[in-house]
Amino acid sequence: MSIGQSLPGTGALASALGGFRRAYGLVGSVILTLLGLLVITFVIARVVPIDPVLAVVGDRATPELYERTRLELGLDRPLYVQFYLYLRQVLSGDLGNSVLTSRPVIEDVARFFPATLELATAATLLGVVVGVPMGVLAAVRRGSWLDHLVRVVGLAGYSIPVFWLGLVGLLLFYAELGWVEGPGRLSVGYEDIVDPVTGVILLDAALAGEWDVFRDAFAHLILPASVLGYFSLAYISRMTRSFMLDQLSQEYVTTARVKGVSEARIIWRHAFRNITVPLVTVIALSYAHLLEGSVLTETVFAWPGLGAYITSSLLNVDMNAVLGGTLVVGLAFVGVNLLSDLLYRVLDPRAR
Amino acid sequence: MTATPLLEVEDLRVRFHTDSRTVEAVRGISFALGREKLGIVGESGSGKSQTGRAILRLTPPSAEVTARRLAFDGIDLLAATPRAMRRIRGARISMVMQDPKFSLNPVMTVGEQIAEAHRVHRRAGRREAREKALEMLDAVRIRDPRRVYDLYPHEVSGGMGQRVMIAMMLVPDPDLLIADEPTSALDVTVQMQVLAILDDLVSRRGMGLIFISHDLDLVASFCDRVLVMYGGQIVETCRGGALHEASHPYTRGLLAALPQVDRPPRDLPVIARDPAWLLPLPPEGRP
Amino acid sequence: MTAAANRPAGLRAWLREEAPSSRLQANLVQLYAGWRALRRNPLAMIGLAIILVLLAVAALAPWIAPFDPLHQDLANRLTPPGGAHPLGTDDLGRDILSRILHGARITLTIVVLVAVAVAPLGLAIGCLAGYFGGWVDSVLMRITDVFMAFPRLILALAFVAALGPGIENAVLAIAITNWPPYARIARAETLTIRRSDFIAAARLQGASSLGIIWGHVVPLTISSVIVRVTLDMAGIILIAAGLGFLGLGAQPPSPEWGAMIAGGRKYILDQWWVATMPGIAICVVSLGFNLLGDGLRDVLDPKQR
Ligand SMILES: Nc1ncnc2c1ncn2[C@@H]1O[C@H](COP(=O)(O)OP(=O)(O)OP(=O)(O)O)[C@@H](O)[C@H]1O
Ligand SMILES: [Mg+2]
Numbered sequence: 011m012s013i014g015q016s017l018p019g020t021g022a023l024a025s026a027l028g029g030f031r032r033a034y035g036l037v038g039s040v041i042l043t044l045l046g047l048l049v050i051t052f053v054i055a056r057v058v059p060i061d062p063v064l065a066v067v068g069d070r071a072t073p074e075l076y077e078r079t080r081l082e083l084g085l086d087r088p089l090y091v092q093f094y095l096y097l098r099q100v101l102s103g104d105l106g107n108s109v110l111t112s113r114p115v116i117e118d119v120a121r122f123f124p125a126t127l128e129l130a131t132a133a134t135l136l137g138v139v140v141g142v143p144m145g146v147l148a149a150v151r152r153g154s155w156l157d158h159l160v161r162v163v164g165l166a167g168y169s170i171p172v173f174w175l176g177l178v179g180l181l182l183f184y185a186e187l188g189w190v191e192g193p194g195r196l197s198v199g200y201e202d203i204v205d206p207v208t209g210v211i212l213l214d215a216a217l218a219g220e221w222d223v224f225r226d227a228f229a230h231l232i233l234p235a236s237v238l239g240y241f242s243l244a245y246i247s248r249m250t251r252s253f254m255l256d257q258l259s260q261e262y263v264t265t266a267r268v269k270g271v272s273e274a275r276i277i278w279r280h281a282f283r284n285i286t287v288p289l290v291t292v293i294a295l296s297y298a299h300l301l302e303g304s305v306l307t308e309t310v311f312a313w314p315g316l317g318a319y320i321t322s323s324l325l326n327v328d329m330n331a332v333l334g335g336t337l338v339v340g341l342a343f344v345g346v347n348l349l350s351d352l353l354y355r356v357l358d359p360r361a362r
Numbered sequence: 363m364t365a366t367p368l369l370e371v372e373d374l375r376v377r378f379h380t381d382s383r384t385v386e387a388v389r390g391i392s393f394a395l396g397r398e399k400l401g402i403v404g405e406s407g408s409g410k411s412q413t414g415r416a417i418l419r420l421t422p423p424s425a426e427v428t429a430r431r432l433a434f435d436g437i438d439l440l441a442a443t444p445r446a447m448r449r450i451r452g453a454r455i456s457m458v459m460q461d462p463k464f465s466l467n468p469v470m471t472v473g474e475q476i477a478e479a480h481r482v483h484r485r486a487g488r489r490e491a492r493e494k495a496l497e498m499l500d501a502v503r504i505r506d507p508r509r510v511y512d513l514y515p516h517e518v519s520g521g522m523g524q525r526v527m528i529a530m531m532l533v534p535d536p537d538l539l540i541a542d543e544p545t546s547a548l549d550v551t552v553q554m555q556v557l558a559i560l561d562d563l564v565s566r567r568g569m570g571l572i573f574i575s576h577d578l579d580l581v582a583s584f585c586d587r588v589l590v591m592y593g594g595q596i597v598e599t600c601r602g603g604a605l606h607e608a609s610h611p612y613t614r615g616l617l618a619a620l621p622q623v624d625r626p627p628r629d630l631p632v633i634a635r636d637p638a639w640l641l642p643l644p645p646e647g648r649p
Numbered sequence: 650m651t652a653a654a655n656r657p658a659g660l661r662a663w664l665r666e667e668a669p670s671s672r673l674q675a676n677l678v679q680l681y682a683g684w685r686a687l688r689r690n691p692l693a694m695i696g697l698a699i700i701l702v703l704l705a706v707a708a709l710a711p712w713i714a715p716f717d718p719l720h721q722d723l724a725n726r727l728t729p730p731g732g733a734h735p736l737g738t739d740d741l742g743r744d745i746l747s748r749i750l751h752g753a754r755i756t757l758t759i760v761v762l763v764a765v766a767v768a769p770l771g772l773a774i775g776c777l778a779g780y781f782g783g784w785v786d787s788v789l790m791r792i793t794d795v796f797m798a799f800p801r802l803i804l805a806l807a808f809v810a811a812l813g814p815g816i817e818n819a820v821l822a823i824a825i826t827n828w829p830p831y832a833r834i835a836r837a838e839t840l841t842i843r844r845s846d847f848i849a850a851a852r853l854q855g856a857s858s859l860g861i862i863w864g865h866v867v868p869l870t871i872s873s874v875i876v877r878v879t880l881d882m883a884g885i886i887l888i889a890a891g892l893g894f895l896g897l898g899a900q901p902p903s904p905e906w907g908a909m910i911a912g913g914r915k916y917i918l919d920q921w922w923v924a925t926m927p928g929i930a931i932c933v934v935s936l937g938f939n940l941l942g943d944g945l946r947d948v949l950d951p952k953q954r
Contacts, residue, residue, distance in 0.1 A: 259422075260464065261459060261461065261464040261465040262464065262465055262466055262467040262468070264415075264420055264459065264465070265459050265465045265466065265467070265527075265530075266467070266478075267418075267420055267451065268418060268420060268451055268452060268456060268457045268459065268531070269451065269452040269456075269478065269479040269482055269530070269531075269534075270448050270449065270450075270451040270452030270453055270482050270483060270534075271452075271478065271482050272448065272482075280467050280470070283467075283469050283470070284467070284468065284469050287469075358469070359468070359469055359514040359516070360468065360514070360516050
């Protein structure tokens, strides 16, 4: 998917976790899902046509070294033992070493993840702040130009490849108009001025009071965040509209009208309060998908995040890095949705 | 009937336009209402609820409402601006909705919803609205109003929901109350108590009441006058006490279908229908 | 429709018959009604037109393309749109229009291959789970849930990384990561027909479970799955283009649109057309599928709009 496009109706993940939850409870469902992810990455690691031993020892290793490494890696054991070893290794925080950076994958991931988080968060914020009111108003003024706009924005969001939009955005707003900064997170002169505390440059710069750095970082962030946020906006406004339409046709809305309640109050206090719950799920889902959608965006904008890390490792067949990155994105994915699940319990009186 | 009726309805029609056809839910009904209890009975789908909604101008967007005259207290309801309608709704005409399960906002406590009805029309503070709501809950015989105030609709029973609904619609003291099957889920003693409240409001405050129901016996004993609807039309009008002497074959059929203690039903009676009961329709109205 | 005299011409009347006399007619009447509803939706018709054009272009590419898509003409590299090259040329002097026209074939191939791979996979898992129920259902659905709970693009990336780049592997990876929704649909459908009388009758006649699934369940569930795959076509195109862009799908010099964008990326600031043109092609085609899909959704599910 090029984000947005494969986002299902109300959330495949939500319903997937829902399926588990009925069977095993929340904690059980999360554990099972994570275990499933580990099985998948384990299987992928075993399917790779390259020799995992050669990847460690290199081509010119002696047969003795080769054999010793093979035994060390446990490759002579039965598959389930190998899986158990893999599980133990991952649970202890060891994702192996990256061939490319020759550092532990877990360290790389920790270094690259904040950039992805920053990008996806900014994009989601944009999508929510613009998309939610847009969807609400489109539902209220059904058939108006705004309604059509939401439809067009939605259709475009499901039809435009994110990497292409990124390139066109660079061409237009960076090269032609010069409104924003180009690829990367910071301009050359601003690098290494602030110490990474959180890893999120905007925060770090603000904390250090380096407002020039902040401004530069912002000018770099705004374009990729807008490109990514567009897809979030398309999805969120579309779903908000459809949720709102559904609520506005409910009987309780008529009841409120019978009471003489104003339309504004009906929209925001009655109907909107009823969609906050599914909306939280949608936003979480969109956020989770942006974490993934950033793979393509980061490549286009040379954004040093996890997505770019995964793709560059991919092209170099650095499987430890690829699988480690996949695992972490999957983890974030599940985590975000767990959060939305907990929020759901807080927000919906029926779920308490 | 008094000199100036509270509500005048003349040739009221409600049509639903769908893609392929037009459904006439209400086909030209006329009646006038004073400060009295008017019952409307009729089988499911006969257009009772749509009549009530048309008076409040709250039919769904796909519906078209026309009438030669639809006036409340001299105000032409069809010509009223949305703003004017909003001032009438709740404060002057209120409607107890048919199904409390769907008619209450699921994420607001029932108390908040009652208090809201009070606050919409009166610039009342939170505390005052709350007091008023609690008073009203008590009036509809809800035990422990303070506890119920903080319940969500899914936490109250069907009967309680109906009483919450009634409380909510009575809290702004309307001049006309349309009650759409307000007591169907209540047991007999509570039903009698609620009816007594309504009766009291009509006789003491001069409220007008339109009482929609399936329960012929109840309507016959409670209402001053009864309209019998069939297929969107009024097929018969009679005094409440005289319902059992009704002449229209449809009404007779409805009466015969009532279970009776002295005649245990062997077979469920089926009402024989006659297309001739329906007045001829304009040609485009035919489904 | 009483007197034969005032009946409108044969086939159309037969297709509008309210009391169909055969199962085939009943199905066709339903289809025809759907088609008439769809035809009233201008956007859906635009979508359909786009897809028909795509099909025509894919079929006729060698004849309508002005140049050989692989022919390099280094003297004319990076020429802007206009003249002999309406959409310009790329860094190797290849005609972009011709490449896009030929690329339509690749796009179509990928879409068809994914559909062919993903539908049976989802169908098999869904039907088995729905028909047998019990622990088979539990296990299969848990697997489905796990696959649904993960970022699909990343998973597809990891699979391609393991299998090696190329169209076939890209198709395989997309299929492996995209079957779960279809399995759920097939399972839901199977659950509704599992208990019907004709299944019981077939069982009494001694038909094997797999025989019943293949002979009775699959034919009844397949249409919903196909409809859903159609609705997802645009998404498939975009994933495939994304893999191509990352260099994991079609390999150069193949004129796959995503790979073409990747090739033009270096020149985006000065020779904008190289990367922009294939992107427009992707947008138009996936928009076509989305428009048609939206229209279909409205016809199939009038309540949800
Ligand atoms: N939104 C709608 N679209 C089309 N037709 C409708 C709609 N709402 C109601 N109708 C039709 O209007 C007619 C009258 O409905 P109404 O709700 O007034 O019946 P009723 O007499 O209140 O029945 P009940 O006793 O079941 O409440 C019904 O035949 C119904 O099919
Ligand atoms: Mg009704």
